[in-house]
Amino acid sequence: MSIRIVVADDQELVRSAFAMILDAEPDMEVVAEAGDGAEAVAAVAEHAPDVLVLDIRMPGMDGIEATRRVSDQPVRVLMLTTFDQDEYVYDALQAGASGFLLKDVRRAELVHAVRVVAAGESLLAPAVTTRLIETAVRKRRPAAAGQWEGLDRLTPRERESLELLGRGLTNAEIAAAMTVSEHTVKTHVSSVLAKLGLRDRAQAVVAAYESGLVVAGQSSPSGE
Known part of the structure; x- marks a missing residue:
């Protein structure tokens, strides 16, 4: 059974590139794309994905609020960020995200991350998560x-x-x-x-x- 994915990012090129990479995997299917948090929440409600790949900073409803809105759904959130020490990552984890990736992530790392999160695991090693939260x-x-x-x-x-x-x-x-x-x-x-x-x-x-x-x-x- 394929991992159903929604990709949400306000930058169309980034969103399309990630969607193309993931959809090319034999065990993955990108069921929808979204340009902001509100669209992401709507896409989750409509398509019931296993994983939501979500940009942390978007105009209107950002990724953190979108994560809170879908926290009662059986979807795992993989957050995208520009900085590995972004203070908003803490809020994202608190809201229900299962991990985060830098936007310049390599193809193999992106694919691996989606599989890890879809399997119900946290993406980050405990020590890494701890340092981030301490900050x-x-x-x-x-x-x-x-x-x-x-x-x-x-x-x-x-x-x-x-x-x-x-x-x-x-x-x-x-x-x-x-x-x-x-x-x-x-x-x-x-x-x-x-x-x-x-x-x-x-x-x-x-x-x-x-x-x-x-x-x-x-x-x-x-x-x-």
Whole structure:
């Protein structure tokens, strides 16, 4: 079965090039293109794609707001940006994006990214996601504690898993730190996502910071 894709970018040449690359893959089908966020939201509602490749900055409704609008749909959002330290990427992850790519991405990387996101995984490695989120968190105030009352529903081991995930550890590193198997870690992480209503690991990292469970500057495995 093909991965159904909507490509949204206000630059027609970029949009068309990405659509052409993806549509040429035997396991992918570009079902629609959109020139802004509103068109992207409408395309998702009409075509029910698996992946929305979305420019983060567009006139009118931008990619972040479009991501929020489709967050209740079973679509994975792959965000496009010009700068890898773009502060808006944090907002995109918080809104529900599963990862991001630079617009000058190579063909093979674009195709790989769509497959990864379509499979339900976050595009970014935990440590990369953590550095990005730290940069943004340092510039803003933490969310109110009441926004994360769901933390009370986590078991001590689930809470520990979330903290280690937020600090940038991989499943293997979390397993070693907790002296459990990777399978057990995956079970803990899945439970954390379900209890907190999060879409994927990227949002879990955001939650770890927003809840105050992890403090910016203390994300390394050693806490330094």
